[in-house]
Amino acid sequence: MSTVAQYIFSGLAIGGIYALVALGFHIMWSAARAVNFAHGDTLMIGGLMAAYLVASGWSLVLACGLAILAGGAFGFVLERLAVRPFAGQANSIGWMLTTIAVGIMVESLATIETQGYALPLPSPGVAGSVQVFGAGLYPQELVIPVIAVIAMAGLRLLQRHTLIGRAMQAVAHNKNAAALMGIDVNLVIAFSFALASLTGAAAGVLIAPVVQASATMGVLPGLKGFAVAIMGGITSAPGVVLTGLAYGVIEKFVEGYISTAAREIVGFSLMIVVLLVFPQGLFGKREVAKV
Amino acid sequence: MSRLHAIGFLLLAAILVAVPLASGNEYELRLFMLFLIYAIIAVGLNVLVGLAGLVSLGQAGLFALGSYTGAIVATRLGFDMISSGLIAAIVAGLFGVLLAYPTVRVRGVYLAVVTIAFGLIVENVAIEWQSLTGGTTGITSIPAPNAFGVALSGYAYYGVLAVSLFLLVLATHHLKNSRYGRAMLAIAQSETAARALGLNPTALRTLAFVVAAVTSGIAGTYYAFLNAYISPDIFTFTDSVRFLLMVILGGAASTFGPVIGAYILTYLPEYLQEFAVWQKFAYGALLLVVMFVLPRGIMGSLGALAARLRPAAKAAPLEAGLPAEVTLAPDASRPHAELVARDLTVRFGGLTALASASLRVKPGEIHALIGPNGAGKSTFVNTISGFYRPTSGACELDGVQLTGLSSHEIARVGLARTFQNTELFGEMTVLENVMVGYQQRLGYGIAAAVLHTPAMRREETRCRRTAAGLLAFVGLEAYANEQARFLPFGLQRRLEIARALAAGPRLLLLDEPAAGLTTQEIDALEAMIRKIAGLGVSVLLIEHHVELIMAVADTVTVLDYGQVIASDTPSVVQADPRVVEAYFGTSGHGATAEASA
Amino acid sequence: MSSKGLMRSQLLAATVAFGLLSSVAHAQQQPCIGNSAAVTGPAAFSGQAIKMGAQIAIDEINEAGGVLGQKLRLVQYDDAGAPPRGVDNTRRIALADKCIAVLGGFHSTVAVAQVEPVHEIGIPYMGVWAANTKAVENGRDPNFMFRVSAKDKWVARFLVDEALKVSKDGKIAFFYENTGWGNGALPDIKAAMAARGKELVAAETFNWNDQDMSPQVIRARDAGAEVVMIWSLDREGNQVLRAMDKIGYKPAVIGAWGISGNLGELAGPLANGVRVMQTYSFLTPQSETGKKMLATLAAKYGLNDPSAIKAASGIADAYDAVYILADAIKIAGAFDWAKVQKALYEVNRDGLVAPYKPAFDKSDPERNDALLPENYLLAVWHDGKLIPFKGSPYDK
Known part of the structure; x- marks a missing residue:
C-alpha cells in the first residue's frame, strides 16, 4: 500500500514537471502553430540560474524570481530571432532546426560554465521529508503537481478575463481574423512564447532542488513534455496537464513493477499508440479537412 | 538527364x-x-x-x-x-x-x-x-x-x-x-x-x-x-538531427545536395575540434546561420541564383505535343460516361448539408449544378469525388459503385475534377503539373523508374508530349516551364483543367471554374467546355455564372437547402418559380435568376 | 588525354573539391601525446582534468629538456563520450598526427571501442580514467592497452571487502548507472561477491539525469539490504541518497569514485558517512611531488583550495601516465610504437599516485594496470568535504 502511494506521489511530482513543460508547449502552439524545441533548455536556464544566484549570495525568493524572468526573456527573444522568420513556411523544418540550434548553443554554454557538474539549489522544500499515506516525500514534490494545476487554472483565468488573454484565444482560433480585428498578432505570439517560457523556467526552479541544476537537466523533461503535449492534445490545456500527471505516474509504475529500463520504451510506445488511435491527442480538437 | x-x-x-x-x-x-x-x-x-x-x-x-x-x-x-x-x-x-x-x-x-x-x-x-x-x-x-x-x-x-x-x-x-x-x-x-x-x-x-x-x-x-x-x-537524437540537417544544408529534393551536406557535416566536427569546449556552441551557431543564410540549402540557393542570372536557361524547348483530340479519344466500347447519384444525404453533426439529392449526368452531356450559397453544391461535389462520405445514398459512374471508394480510387474509375480554390502543385512547373495528371496512365514500375529503362523513357516521352498537347489545348504552351504558383489566377484555372484532362477522364467535374475570371476569360472557358464535351467527355459544371450555364449546359439541376428543387433544360429551369424563389426569397418577382446569379 | 594526364586532372579535381581534406593532416614536428576525452557534454569536467594533469607533466618534462632531445606536445580531441568519435580520434592521433601514444578518457564505452583500432594500428594506449575491466584485460597479445587508473574488478573487490565489514551477512544491494561503466561493473561485483561466498540481494539500475529513484530504493529496502554500493556519478548518487532519505531507509553507502566530485555539495548532510574509493586525494598529507603539483595548480589554474579540486584522481592519474610514457620513450630510445609498448614493461618510477615498481608486468595479464588495489584510498564524505576514511569520525 505504502509502495503504491509512493509511486503515485513520486509520479505526480515528476508528472507535474511534464505537465508544466507541456503547458508551455500548448501556449506556444496555440499562438504560433510552432513551438520552441529548446523549451527543455528554458527549464535548465531557470534551474541553473537560480542555483548560481543563490550560490552567489542572493536570497532564494529573489534568485528564483529573477531566474524565472530570465527564462521568460529567453523565450521572448528566441521567438523573435528563431521562430518568427520561419513561422510562415509550409513545413516545420525551419523553426524546428533553428530552435534546436539555439538549444545546442545554450546547453553548450551551460556545460562550459558548470563543466558538466550538477549544482544544488537549497530549498526549504527539500530540507526534510514528510510521510503521506505511508509514502515518503519532500514537500517540494507535493507542491509541484499542485502548481501545475494552478498554472492551468491561471491560464484559463488569463484567457477569460484579460485583454491579452482574449487576444491569445482569438489568435489561436484564427490569425487572419484576429489581425483584421486590430489585434497585433506578432505581439500576442511573442507574449505567448514569453509566458510559455516563464512556466518552463518556473518548472526548472521547482524541480532543481529535487534533481539538482545541471546543463542537461532539461533534455528529458523537454522531450517528454513535448510528447505529453502531443499525446494529450496540444490544443487543450487541461488535456496536456492531465496527461502530464498521468504520464509521470505511469512511468513510476513501470519502473516499480516492470523495470527501470523499460520506462522509456513503454512510455514512448504508449505515445505512438495513442497518436494512432487519437491523431489529435487524447483531448485535442479534431480539425475537419476542408477541400 | x-x-x-x-x-x-x-x-x-x-x-x-x-x-x-x-x-x-x-x-x-x-x-x-x-x-x-x-x-x-x-x-x-x-x-x-x-x-x-x-x-x-x-x-x-x-x-x-x-x-x-x-x-x-x-x-x-x-x-x-x-x-x-x-x-x-x-x-x-x-x-x-x-x-x-x-x-x-x-x-x-x-x-x-x-x-x-x-x-x-x-x-x-x-x-x-x-x-x-x-x-x-x-x-x-x-x-x-x-x-x-x-x-x-x-x-x-x-x-x-x-x-x-x-x-x-x-x-x-x-x-x-x-x-x-x-x-x-x-x-x-x-x-x-x-x-x-x-x-x-x-x-x-x-x-x-x-x-x-x-x-x-x-x-x-x-x-x-x-x-x-x-x-x-x-x-x-542528436544524430537524427544531424542526418536531417545534411539534407537541409545540402538542399532538399536536389540530386547532389544531400551528398554535399553529408560531406560538410562529416568533416565539420574535425575542424570544430579547434574550438575545444566551444565546439558544440559553434556547431549550434553554424546551424542557425545556415537556416538564415541558406534556408533552401546550398543546391537550392545555387539553383535560385542561377535562375536569376540566366532565366532563359530554364525554358527547355517543348517537344511536339500530342493533340488533345488523341489524348481524349473516347474508348470505342463505352463511348460516353454516365454519372448517377441517388438520394445522397450528408450530415455534419446536426447539420444536413445534402438531403436525398439525386442527379443524373447523361452520357456526353454538359450538366450544370447551381444553387444559392450554402445550397450544398460543394458538399455534393466533394461527396461524389470521395472527399466526404455520404450518410446515406449512393452514386455510380457507368455502373461502377463510387460510394465507399476513396477519392484516388474514384479518380481511377474515370472522374477528374478541378477545385473552387485552385489546388495546384505550386513549386512544380506548369508542364509537370499536367504530367502528374497523366500519372495513372503510366504503366512502368519502380524498377524501371530506377533503372531508367528504354520502355520507361518511351512512356515518359509520351507523357510529356501529351502534357504539352493539353497545354496547347488550354493555351498555356508558352508557360510550360514556369512554376505554377507564378501563373496569374485565370491561367491557374486553365492549368487545373488541363491537368484534370491529362488523367483521361470520362467525366470532368468543374467546381466553379468561372469564379474570379474576366468576361473574356469566361468566353474562352465557354468555348473550352464545349470542346471538351465535343471530345466525348461528360461534364458536370458547378457554377454561379448563369450566363455561362445558359450558354453551355444541356441540363441544369438546382440545389437549395440540400435538396434538388429542379432538374431540366436551362430554359425550363429558368422559368421555374421555385428556382426564382430560391434565389430571391419571393415568387413572382418577375426577374430571372440571371440578374443576381 | 594520356592516362597520366587523366590521373593528374583527377587529382586536380580532388584537390579542388577536397582542399579541406588535406589540411587535416599536418606533419608532426615534435613527438606528441594524443588524448581523446569528453571536452563537451555532461562529463566535460573529465576532459579538462585530464588536460590539466597531462599538460602539467608535459611542461615539467619539457622544462627538464624534453624526451630524447625533443619537446613533447599534447593534442586533445573531444569525443563527447561517443565511442565512434573516440575511435576516429584514435585514428586521427595515430595516423594523421602520428603521436606516440593515446591517452584515454572518461567513458568506459569509448575505451572498449578503442581496443580494436589501437591494436589494428599498434599504438600504445594509456588509460587515465575509464575503469572498465575488459578495456585493458582484453585477451590480446601483445596488449597495447595500458592504464594508470582504477580497475573495476579490483575496485569491486575493494568495495565488497569494505561492505562486508559493515554487513557480516552480506546483505548488499548494488546500484549502478545504466552505462558502459555501470553495466561493465556488474559482473565484477558479482564475481567479487561470489569470491566471498555471497550474493547480491538486489541490483538496481538507473539512467543519467533520472529524477527519482524511489522504486529502486524501495526494492533494495524490501530485499533487506544493509549496505548499498553505488556505481554512479555525483548527480545520480545524490538522487539515490535522497530517495533513501524520503522513505526513511538508512543503509551504509559505499561508492566507486564516480561520487567523489561534488556529492557533498549536492546532498548536504545526507552525504555524511558515504564512503568512496579514490585513487588520489589532495587532502591527505602530500609528498614532495604532490606539493609541487598543488603549487602548479594554484599558479596556473587558480585552484588555491585543494578541496576545490573536484577531479583529483583524474588529474593525478593523467600526470603520472605522461611521466610513465616519457620514461618508456627514453628506455625505448625511439619514437616507435612497438618499442615503446615493450619499454612500458620496464618502467620503474616513484609517481604522484603510487610507486610504480614496476609500472607494468608483462608476465601477468592483469598487470597492464599500474595502480594496484593497495594504492586505492578509502575516503568518506564529511560536511561537504571528501576526507580520508582513516582517522575520520566514521572510522570505528
Whole structure:
C-alpha cells in the first residue's frame, strides 16, 4: 500500500514537471502553430540560474524570481530571432532546426560554465521529508503537481478575463481574423512564447532542488513534455496537464513493477499508440479537412 | 538527364576515384569512407524529406536497426557483409513500413514526434536487450568487411562504398524524375489535388519511408563493418538531427545536395575540434546561420541564383505535343460516361448539408449544378469525388459503385475534377503539373523508374508530349516551364483543367471554374467546355455564372437547402418559380435568376 | 588525354573539391601525446582534468629538456563520450598526427571501442580514467592497452571487502548507472561477491539525469539490504541518497569514485558517512611531488583550495601516465610504437599516485594496470568535504 502511494506521489511530482513543460508547449502552439524545441533548455536556464544566484549570495525568493524572468526573456527573444522568420513556411523544418540550434548553443554554454557538474539549489522544500499515506516525500514534490494545476487554472483565468488573454484565444482560433480585428498578432505570439517560457523556467526552479541544476537537466523533461503535449492534445490545456500527471505516474509504475529500463520504451510506445488511435491527442480538437 | 546533372555525375565519379589516390594516410581515407556512409543515409532520407515532404527526426533509429541487424547476423550467424546488408535492409525496410503507417493519420509536427519517439525506442531497446545487443557495451569484434568469403582490403571496401553511393545517387535521381518522384512532390504540395488525380498518398509515403529506411539499414551495416564496433550511443537524437540537417544544408529534393551536406557535416566536427569546449556552441551557431543564410540549402540557393542570372536557361524547348483530340479519344466500347447519384444525404453533426439529392449526368452531356450559397453544391461535389462520405445514398459512374471508394480510387474509375480554390502543385512547373495528371496512365514500375529503362523513357516521352498537347489545348504552351504558383489566377484555372484532362477522364467535374475570371476569360472557358464535351467527355459544371450555364449546359439541376428543387433544360429551369424563389426569397418577382446569379 | 594526364586532372579535381581534406593532416614536428576525452557534454569536467594533469607533466618534462632531445606536445580531441568519435580520434592521433601514444578518457564505452583500432594500428594506449575491466584485460597479445587508473574488478573487490565489514551477512544491494561503466561493473561485483561466498540481494539500475529513484530504493529496502554500493556519478548518487532519505531507509553507502566530485555539495548532510574509493586525494598529507603539483595548480589554474579540486584522481592519474610514457620513450630510445609498448614493461618510477615498481608486468595479464588495489584510498564524505576514511569520525 505504502509502495503504491509512493509511486503515485513520486509520479505526480515528476508528472507535474511534464505537465508544466507541456503547458508551455500548448501556449506556444496555440499562438504560433510552432513551438520552441529548446523549451527543455528554458527549464535548465531557470534551474541553473537560480542555483548560481543563490550560490552567489542572493536570497532564494529573489534568485528564483529573477531566474524565472530570465527564462521568460529567453523565450521572448528566441521567438523573435528563431521562430518568427520561419513561422510562415509550409513545413516545420525551419523553426524546428533553428530552435534546436539555439538549444545546442545554450546547453553548450551551460556545460562550459558548470563543466558538466550538477549544482544544488537549497530549498526549504527539500530540507526534510514528510510521510503521506505511508509514502515518503519532500514537500517540494507535493507542491509541484499542485502548481501545475494552478498554472492551468491561471491560464484559463488569463484567457477569460484579460485583454491579452482574449487576444491569445482569438489568435489561436484564427490569425487572419484576429489581425483584421486590430489585434497585433506578432505581439500576442511573442507574449505567448514569453509566458510559455516563464512556466518552463518556473518548472526548472521547482524541480532543481529535487534533481539538482545541471546543463542537461532539461533534455528529458523537454522531450517528454513535448510528447505529453502531443499525446494529450496540444490544443487543450487541461488535456496536456492531465496527461502530464498521468504520464509521470505511469512511468513510476513501470519502473516499480516492470523495470527501470523499460520506462522509456513503454512510455514512448504508449505515445505512438495513442497518436494512432487519437491523431489529435487524447483531448485535442479534431480539425475537419476542408477541400 | 540535363547537361548540368551529367557534369555533376561525372564530377562525383571523378572525385570518388581520385580521393583514395590523393588521401595522405589511412585516417583520411577512413574519414572519407565515413562520409560515404553518411551520404548514403542522407541521399535516402532526401527521398522522404525532399520529395515526400515528411520530416523524420528518428533516422538514427533506422540506422541503428540496420547496424545492429547487420552486426548480429554477421557475428552470430557468420554472414558475410553482402548478406548481412541484405537482411539489415529488409528489417529496416519493414520498420519503414511500420513508421509510414502513422502518416495515414498524423503529419507535420505530430509525425516528427512519432519519429523522435521511434528513435528513442530503438536506442533504449538496444540498451536494454542485453542478450542480443550487448547493452550499453555494444557489439564488439564485428568481422572485417568481407564478401562471398573473401576479405575486402581497405581499398576494396572503399570501392564498395563509393560504388554504392554513386549508384544510389543515380537511382534517386532517376526516381525523382519518374512518375514516383513527381507523385511524391505532388502529394507534398497538395494532397487534395493529388488524391483527386488518382494518386494514393499512403502508398507513396510508404514507398518514401521504405527508401529512406532501406538506405539507412544498408548504411548501418556498412558502418558496423567499418567500425568493427557499435554501441547505443552512436544512434542518438542528436544524430537524427544531424542526418536531417545534411539534407537541409545540402538542399532538399536536389540530386547532389544531400551528398554535399553529408560531406560538410562529416568533416565539420574535425575542424570544430579547434574550438575545444566551444565546439558544440559553434556547431549550434553554424546551424542557425545556415537556416538564415541558406534556408533552401546550398543546391537550392545555387539553383535560385542561377535562375536569376540566366532565366532563359530554364525554358527547355517543348517537344511536339500530342493533340488533345488523341489524348481524349473516347474508348470505342463505352463511348460516353454516365454519372448517377441517388438520394445522397450528408450530415455534419446536426447539420444536413445534402438531403436525398439525386442527379443524373447523361452520357456526353454538359450538366450544370447551381444553387444559392450554402445550397450544398460543394458538399455534393466533394461527396461524389470521395472527399466526404455520404450518410446515406449512393452514386455510380457507368455502373461502377463510387460510394465507399476513396477519392484516388474514384479518380481511377474515370472522374477528374478541378477545385473552387485552385489546388495546384505550386513549386512544380506548369508542364509537370499536367504530367502528374497523366500519372495513372503510366504503366512502368519502380524498377524501371530506377533503372531508367528504354520502355520507361518511351512512356515518359509520351507523357510529356501529351502534357504539352493539353497545354496547347488550354493555351498555356508558352508557360510550360514556369512554376505554377507564378501563373496569374485565370491561367491557374486553365492549368487545373488541363491537368484534370491529362488523367483521361470520362467525366470532368468543374467546381466553379468561372469564379474570379474576366468576361473574356469566361468566353474562352465557354468555348473550352464545349470542346471538351465535343471530345466525348461528360461534364458536370458547378457554377454561379448563369450566363455561362445558359450558354453551355444541356441540363441544369438546382440545389437549395440540400435538396434538388429542379432538374431540366436551362430554359425550363429558368422559368421555374421555385428556382426564382430560391434565389430571391419571393415568387413572382418577375426577374430571372440571371440578374443576381 | 594520356592516362597520366587523366590521373593528374583527377587529382586536380580532388584537390579542388577536397582542399579541406588535406589540411587535416599536418606533419608532426615534435613527438606528441594524443588524448581523446569528453571536452563537451555532461562529463566535460573529465576532459579538462585530464588536460590539466597531462599538460602539467608535459611542461615539467619539457622544462627538464624534453624526451630524447625533443619537446613533447599534447593534442586533445573531444569525443563527447561517443565511442565512434573516440575511435576516429584514435585514428586521427595515430595516423594523421602520428603521436606516440593515446591517452584515454572518461567513458568506459569509448575505451572498449578503442581496443580494436589501437591494436589494428599498434599504438600504445594509456588509460587515465575509464575503469572498465575488459578495456585493458582484453585477451590480446601483445596488449597495447595500458592504464594508470582504477580497475573495476579490483575496485569491486575493494568495495565488497569494505561492505562486508559493515554487513557480516552480506546483505548488499548494488546500484549502478545504466552505462558502459555501470553495466561493465556488474559482473565484477558479482564475481567479487561470489569470491566471498555471497550474493547480491538486489541490483538496481538507473539512467543519467533520472529524477527519482524511489522504486529502486524501495526494492533494495524490501530485499533487506544493509549496505548499498553505488556505481554512479555525483548527480545520480545524490538522487539515490535522497530517495533513501524520503522513505526513511538508512543503509551504509559505499561508492566507486564516480561520487567523489561534488556529492557533498549536492546532498548536504545526507552525504555524511558515504564512503568512496579514490585513487588520489589532495587532502591527505602530500609528498614532495604532490606539493609541487598543488603549487602548479594554484599558479596556473587558480585552484588555491585543494578541496576545490573536484577531479583529483583524474588529474593525478593523467600526470603520472605522461611521466610513465616519457620514461618508456627514453628506455625505448625511439619514437616507435612497438618499442615503446615493450619499454612500458620496464618502467620503474616513484609517481604522484603510487610507486610504480614496476609500472607494468608483462608476465601477468592483469598487470597492464599500474595502480594496484593497495594504492586505492578509502575516503568518506564529511560536511561537504571528501576526507580520508582513516582517522575520520566514521572510522570505528
